[in-house]
Amino acid sequence: MKSSTEIRQFLQQQQTRRVFLGRASQGVGALALASLCDPNVLQAAKAKSDRWPGVVNPLHFPARAKRVIWLTMAGGPSHLETFDPKPKLTEMHGQPMPESFTKGKQIAQLQGQKLTCFGPQHKFKRFGKSGVEICELFKNIGSVADEICWVRSMTSEAINHDPAHMFMNTGSQIAGRPSMGSWLTYGLGCEAENLPGFVVLTSLGRGGQNQPIAARQWAPGFLPSRFQGVHLRGQGEPVLYLGTPDGVTRSQQQNVVQTINALNMQRDAIVDDPEITTRIAQYEMAFQMQASVPELMDVSAEPKTMLELYGCKPGDGSFASNCLLARRLAERGVRFIQLYHKDWDHHGGLKQGVEYKAEEVDRACMALITDLKQRDMLKDTLIVWAGEFGRTPMSQGDGRDHHNAGFTVWLCGGGIKPGIVYGATDELGYAAVENPTDVHDLHATMLQVLGIDHTRLSIKFQGLDVRLTSIAGKVLRDIVV
Numbered sequence: 051m052k053s054s055t056e057i058r059q060f061l062q063q064q065q066t067r068r069v070f071l072g073r074a075s076q077g078v079g080a081l082a083l084a085s086l087c088d089p090n091v092l093q094a095a096k097a098k099s100d101r102w103p104g105v106v107n108p109l110h111f112p113a114r115a116k117r118v119i120w121l122t123m124a125g126g127p128s129h130l131e132t133f134d135p136k137p138k139l140t141e142m143h144g145q146p147m148p149e150s151f152t153k154g155k156q157i158a159q160l161q162g163q164k165l166t167c168f169g170p171q172h173k174f175k176r177f178g179k180s181g182v183e184i185c186e187l188f189k190n191i192g193s194v195a196d197e198i199c200w201v202r203s204m205t206s207e208a209i210n211h212d213p214a215h216m217f218m219n220t221g222s223q224i225a226g227r228p229s230m231g232s233w234l235t236y237g238l239g240c241e242a243e244n245l246p247g248f249v250v251l252t253s254l255g256r257g258g259q260n261q262p263i264a265a266r267q268w269a270p271g272f273l274p275s276r277f278q279g280v281h282l283r284g285q286g287e288p289v290l291y292l293g294t295p296d297g298v299t300r301s302q303q304q305n306v307v308q309t310i311n312a313l314n315m316q317r318d319a320i321v322d323d324p325e326i327t328t329r330i331a332q333y334e335m336a337f338q339m340q341a342s343v344p345e346l347m348d349v350s351a352e353p354k355t356m357l358e359l360y361g362c363k364p365g366d367g368s369f370a371s372n373c374l375l376a377r378r379l380a381e382r383g384v385r386f387i388q389l390y391h392k393d394w395d396h397h398g399g400l401k402q403g404v405e406y407k408a409e410e411v412d413r414a415c416m417a418l419i420t421d422l423k424q425r426d427m428l429k430d431t432l433i434v435w436a437g438e439f440g441r442t443p444m445s446q447g448d449g450r451d452h453h454n455a456g457f458t459v460w461l462c463g464g465g466i467k468p469g470i471v472y473g474a475t476d477e478l479g480y481a482a483v484e485n486p487t488d489v490h491d492l493h494a495t496m497l498q499v500l501g502i503d504h505t506r507l508s509i510k511f512q513g514l515d516v517r518l519t520s521i522a523g524k525v526l527r528d529i530v531v
Contacts, residue, residue, distance in 0.1 A: 102247070102276065104239030106502050113501030114465025114531060115432040116241075118234065119376050119387045121415065122218075123407075125211070125261050125394030128441035128450055129458040130479050131404040134202050135174040135183045138477040139443050143169030147444045151480045158209050158452040159397070160444060167478065168445035171401040180469035187408035190416035196469040197419055197428070199461045199529050203473025203482035206439050206454040206489055211261050211395070214438035214454070218489055219267050221518050228271035229279060230493060231386035233518045236270075236277050237507050238500065241383030245346070246280040248386045249379055251372040257406030258393035268388065272511045279388065282343070282375070283367075346378055360417040370414035377421050380431055394437055398449040419462055432464030432499055434492075443478045456482040459492065465499035465531050472529050490523035498525045 130136055147165035174183045177192030182200060184192055191198070208214035213223040220227040228236070231248035240247030250268045254260065268279030349357070349364045352374065357363070362370035369391040376387045391411060396403040415435065422428040440457025441450035456475035462468070473485035494504040497518070504525070508517040 101243075102235070102239045104235075104237055106237040106507060107239075109501035110503040110506060111501055113499065114430065115463070115499045116430045117380055117385050117387070118231075118432045118434065118464075118496065118500070119380065119418070120230075120389070121373075121411075121433065121435045122215075122388060122390045123394045123411070123435065123437040124215070124263055124390050124392045125258055125396075125437065126214070126439045126441060126452055127394045127407070127437045127457075128396060128400065128404065129202070129456070129475070130170050130441065130443060130450070131172050131185055131400065132188065133184045133200055133458040133460065134475060134479055136170060136443070136475075136477065136479040139167060139479055140169040142167040142478070147478075151476070151478060152444075155455065156209055157442070160442065160446060160451045165444040167443060168450060172404065178469065180471075182469070182471060185404075185408075187405060188412045190412045194416050194419045194462075197423070197462050199466045199468065200458060200471045201460065201473055201487060201492075201526075201529070202456075202458045202471060202475060203485050203487045204436070204440075204457050204459050204489075204492070205482050205486055206457075209439065209452050209454045211438060211452075212264070214452075215263070215267050218436065218438050220271065221490055221493055221520050225266055226269075226271050227516075228273045228277065228518070229268050230496070230518060231268060231279050231388055232270040232273050232277040233507065234386045234497075234500070236273050236509075237497075237502055238385060240385050242385075243383070245343075245379065245382055245384055247384060248277065248279040248388075249384050250279045250281045250388050250390070251375060252281070252283075252390040253367060253369040253372050253392070253410075255369070255391055255393035255407060255410045257396075257399065257403035259395040259397065260393055261395050263390050263392065272516075273509065279386075282347070346382065347375070349374055349378070356421070359421065361413045368414075369410050370417070373414040373418040374421075377418060377425075377427075380422070380427060381425075396441065396449045397451065398447050400441075400449040403449075422463065428463040430464055432466065432496060433462040434496070435460045435462075436492075443480050453480075455480060456486075461529070467529050467531055470529065472526065485528075487526065488522070490519045491526055494519050494523035495526045495530065499530060 130139065145167050147167050152165055170185075172185050172187055175186045175192075176183050177189075178195035180196050182195050182198075184195065206214055206217055208217045208223050216225060216227075217223045219229045221230075231250075235247035248268065252263060265281065268281070270277040347365075349371070356374070360370045360374045362368055362374060365371070369389065372389050376389060379387050393403075394407060419428065419433065422431050422433075436459035437457070439452055439454045442453045444451070456479065473482060473487055475481060476483045497504040497507065504517065504519045504523050508515040510516075
């Protein structure tokens, strides 16, 4: 085995002429100038491999929220069978859809077909002191309706699943942009010592089309790869290849990680590649997660009353279990927790499909809100419930087509006004007509309650200052405390 001196000599030989000339041109003068402009630059260099502190430091203004739990209903839930009552659509069930609503408008699979009004398939009722009207299937969410802000005027630019997910997650339909979880951990860092700042959990439902969810939805894009979301599986091994191999002790594993990181640091001292710094941090994080993740995923120590509240069984991989894990992740300092629950794509079998969805998510959403509030964590945890788009008020057999001109999302906790309805769609639920809102506005508002000015969280990419909200976005100040 080569000695450390021989290894260092080898790495030094690999230094490229371009790196050498680039560094020589910068010299001591550049370092002196940098230290004059920012006295902390030398200290930052020393702490290069430490936990990421975030670039928004200090915050742009006082934060109301510390973390985000984003509940993604993948497939596009129908606002007309969940949270947006439309009695006029019920009256017009089976009648031709008025052309004034749809002429010249973008429609997904119903383009050029006869358009017929399709009334809501389930009844609505009022809940809470606020008297908000939502589908009666969601009675548990209704029981905490006074904690929720209902945004009934959301719109999206995209009308097909993958680009719509990209737009909701990154603010762009183009793959390769950083996800909102990556932006947030880049901006604020992470409070967790032994867990990633951005964690993703997925679950599969029934009663709809199982649209695939790609890992690029939680990718860091052009941000350093340390801001990648980490997918924790609800069943089986939580993170693939994380466990210690048979016959290897934890002490031996630590020695391997320390040796690899020492080699990486020597290489980084030569070429100054930020991805090497990321690699060092991720090796250390993976080693720490070998101990922290099994403890996190083991919910058997939770009181029986807590499991009953969520309606889950340990290790069943359900949306309810993932909601409980989301609370445990939030307690441990994870900054952004995103849950995907699939099978909301109801082109057919809508009535029964929504019944299945209500069974799967209604109780768990209520439990998450209730649990966080009991722990005094709801006040600084922002919960967002959203699909990638809504569904048409026109029928597609016994289902509904994709729709992006108006749908509902809801927010709760973390600086959001509770028990209010913001915005509205027209009488048939086709388009947002009161306070139309788009995804950039939602992102801007999310960053606002976290203490970030969305116009100032950016990074230089291909000569442009790129940000999560693109060149758009307005804070929805009427829903912020």
